[in-house]
Amino acid sequence: MAERSSERDQSQPELSALAVRTAQALCDLLGKRLEAPTTSQATGQSMPGLAVGSSQSTVCSSPTVRQSMKRTFPHIFSKAADGPKGKRRFSAPATSLVKTCVFNVYVLPRPTDFTPKSSAEELQLATAGLGRRMISLAENWGHSQIEAQLCEVFPKLNTLKGGWMFYKSTGGSGRRKLTSVLQGPEGYTFDTLKGASCSGKNTLFLVPLQEQLSVQPLPYDSPEFAKMPKANCMKCGILMPFQLLSLHVEECNVDDFEASPDEDSIVNEDPVLCTTAVQDLHTTEKGQSTAMEKTCEVCPICQASYPHDDLPFHASTCGEGQDIANTMSREAASMTSVEELPGPSFQGLSTPPSAAWEKEEDPKEACQLFRQQLLLRYSKCPHLLLSINMFDSEEDKDRSFIEFYKRNNVEWAAPFKCMLTGDAAIGEGVTRHVLSMAMQKLTTGFSINLGSASLTPLFEGERDHLVPSAAGVLRECKLFEMAGRIIGHNFFHGGSGLPGLSMAVVTLLTGGDIDTAVAALTIEDVADIEHRETIALLKKPELTVEEITRVSDLCLSWYQPTPNSTNHDLLFQLLLSKAVLHNGMQPIKQIRKGLKDTGIWPLILARPDVHCILFPREASVELSSQTMIESICWPQSICDSDEDDEEPVPLKDISTVTGFLRKFIEEASPKVLCDLMKFWVGWEHQTRSLYVKVVRSTYPVAHTCLYTLELPSHYSTYKMFKEDMIMALSSISSGFGKV
Structure with missing residues (x-):
């Protein structure tokens, strides 16, 4: 019994020291400072290896667990703020990144099997909010998200009825054949479009299936142009996108209607606006204005009226004489043209250049419409x-x-x-x-x-x-x-x-x-x-x-x-x-x-x-006598000569000479008819309206600009008439058709 108590007494100081170390480590981990108890308080006796002092003295604290670990693993516990490292029990979820791809999408206005014809058509579609745009699509998007993105970039698709499909073109340059891009059971997806466009390298064409989109030019403040960089036109001051500014600058006509400040007077070159009396205001030395009436005279070339003082200058540059048919077509074009108002400069071309001639059934009329629009x-x-x-x-x-x-x-x-x-x-x-x-x-x-x-x-x-x-x-x-x-x-x-x-x-x-x-x-x-x-x-x-x-x-x-x-x-x-x-x-x-x-x-x-x-x-371009005779407008009344003081040609002479001309045409070969048409109008192309005048002159004369053939009235036999006509026709190669 005594032996057991002595063993317990010997192990008690060791247990007490271990308890002190454990408490200090826990306090250190909890951020608290623990004072070391005295030997007398802990055990009631001195500990081996320590000096005994007064009751107020303390024992030096034992090293903490952190200090011990720092000695053993200095590279891990090198900083006081560092804690133990290792796997966390619950790691924060990593954010997933959605990949995107940029596609070139070209919206066409109507159902077609071919790519656009030229850059001119591409510019026309751009003014209408269609054409080529770059669209970014995410890889997790379905058909509805793709359609919503397309409608945002091309607002006109919101009103499209009848459906649409994506098409792709074959390789090469120029106008190419389009082939459809097949869609899956859920419609078009990111993977479908990515494969069809070769990861966005090739253009995808969006083609309406039933309805046609309007190609009318849009106002410059439309949503289609909201993201485009803009600049002001220096002529008219209109703010417009860069893409449309180049076309507008070429056709902006503001300067044509602005008079120069250095000009003292304005000469009116439009014969339609010329009246029988033109008021020309002149400023006198006293500052008063007087009106002087100026009479107009007819230009002998274009048959238009011009002021007497301006006629010599006009005659030096006149060369635009038109026949009746051309004059009527120009007047009709001027009546149907849109008056220039402040706004887009291509307002006059509101009708697409290809719409009229493509829809015209008559091929000749389609050529005429195409010709007029291109020349304009x-x-x-x-x-x-x-x-x-x-x-x-x-x-x-x-x-x-x-x-x-x-x-x-x-x-x-x-x-x-x-x-x-x-x-x-x-x-x-x-x-x-x-x-x-x-x-x-x-x-x-x-x-x-x-x-x-x-x-x-x-x-x-x-x-x-x-x-x-x-x-x-x-x-x-x-x-x-x-x-x-x-x-x-x-x-x-x-x-x-x-x-x-x-x-x-x-x-x-x-x-x-x-x-x-x-x-x-x-x-x-x-x-x-x-x-x-x-x-x-x-x-x-x-x-x-x-x-x-x-x-x-x-x-x-x-x-x-x-x-x-x-x-x-x-x-x-x-x-x-x-x-x-x-x-x-x-x-x-x-x-x-x-x-x-x-x-x-x-x-x-x-x-x-x-x-x-x-x-x-x-055979289709050969002239026939019957067709040529039917196109001639024969004189119906007494024709006056160019000079007012000469006597009019008698009706009998008119009938005789026109009969000679009819007989000459009926007997002429295709080669002679071709030469006659060249002499009459300038080329061998068949003309709808040909005019004949019988005047007092010596030889036949042709006014090609006016499609008019002037024949002398002195012929009494057909032989004399034929000889002069053959002589006149022989001059078309060396001259211009005048004898």
Whole structure:
């Protein structure tokens, strides 16, 4: 018993020291400071290894658990603020990032299977709030979120009925075919659009299925333009987006209506506003204004009234004489045009340039509408001036045509004027005469010596089967590109197209595929007579040894298979295509590029029914006597001469001379009728209204600007009349049609 108590007494100081250390560690962890108890208080006796002091003295505190751990792991418990490290029991959830992708979306206004035609149409759609925009879509969006984002960027889609679909285009440049982007059971998703657009690299086209969106220009404060950067027009002060400012600057006409402060008077150049009396105010020295009446006189060229003082200046620049039909069309256009008011400068083009001519059923009327709208669009561009010296040789004249139509970066729909050096004729009749000369050069050839002959034709072959010449020098000089510009430029000013081309060539020129062109080939399309005869041998049921050798030589020279008993039909098509299309593909591409330069390519693609107008058959452009007689407006009453003091022509003489003219037309050949039309109006193109006047003069005279033919009244026999008419018609090549 005594032994047990002595063991308990010996272990008691050790337990007490352990208790003290544990308490200090807990207090240290709880942020409290614990004082070390005295040995007398804790155990009632001194602890070994410690000095004994008074009752107020304390024992040095033992090291804490943190201090002990700091000695053992200094790299973990290096700072007092650091706590124990390790995994937390509950970690904070990490924020998830939603990926997005930017797509190029192009909204089209109507159902179509092709991409937009040109940059002009893209600018037109931009003014209507459609066209191309960049849209950011999230990867977790469904069809409803995508549709809401589209409606936010394109507000016009909110009113669209009938549904829409996404389309994508095939590779390449120019106008391409559209293929639909199939949607899943839940509609369009992010993954569907991302795969169809190759991660946003390709454009997605949004096409309405049933309804058409309006392409009317929107006001500049529309929601579609809210995010676009804007600037003020320096002419009219209107705030508009940068994208539309370039178009507005070209057509802003504010300066045209503002008079210069340095001008003392304003001369009115509009003959419609000219009255029988014009008041011209002059300021006297006393500061008083007096009115002086100025009488108007008629311009002999355009038949418009101008003040007497202004008539000499107007006559020096007059060349815009119009016939009755053109005058009526201009008056109708002026009545239907929108009056310029403060606002968007393209308000006058509220009707889209393509809407009227695309919906017109008559192809001729569609061409006329397209021509008028394009000329109106470029009416303020710098004038194109072509000067021909009538005293030059034919080679020099042809060189003038080539230099003019080979110029690059030219707006061919700009106002066009022609000048004939050595001829007093001016006006639109001269323009028609020069354009007729240029078109005639395309069929007959230019007088340039390229090493083979003095006359170099661009097209060769027989009637209605003309194909581009195979001469390599013509392709290197890009003369076929010049030919395309001549065709388009002649079309702008109401001329006829290029007649007599092969149907296969016309198919390729108007954007057709090669298979359709091959199907339209005939043996007459081969311009080389020797090759034509050789290829035609394959149509014979049996060939002689000499004929087989002849065909085989041609096949080997063109790297084609030689004939056998089963491949005659196939070999015939291969040789025919090689002779016509393969050798003429580069010239056809150059002509097509020239047509695109003039701006008529949208009409060619959109209206296949106008192809026969641009490239007619020879028989359709030939003049007939009956058609020409029906278009003549015969004089119904006594015609006065140009001089007021002369006596009027008797009705008997008028009837006699007009009868001679009718007989001359009825007996004339197509070649003579063509020359007569050139003499009468300036070109051989059929005209709806022709006017005849019988006057007191010596020889026949043609006022081409007014479509008027003046015949002398002194003819008593048809023989004398015919001789003078033949003499007058012979002057169209050397002069302008005056004797």
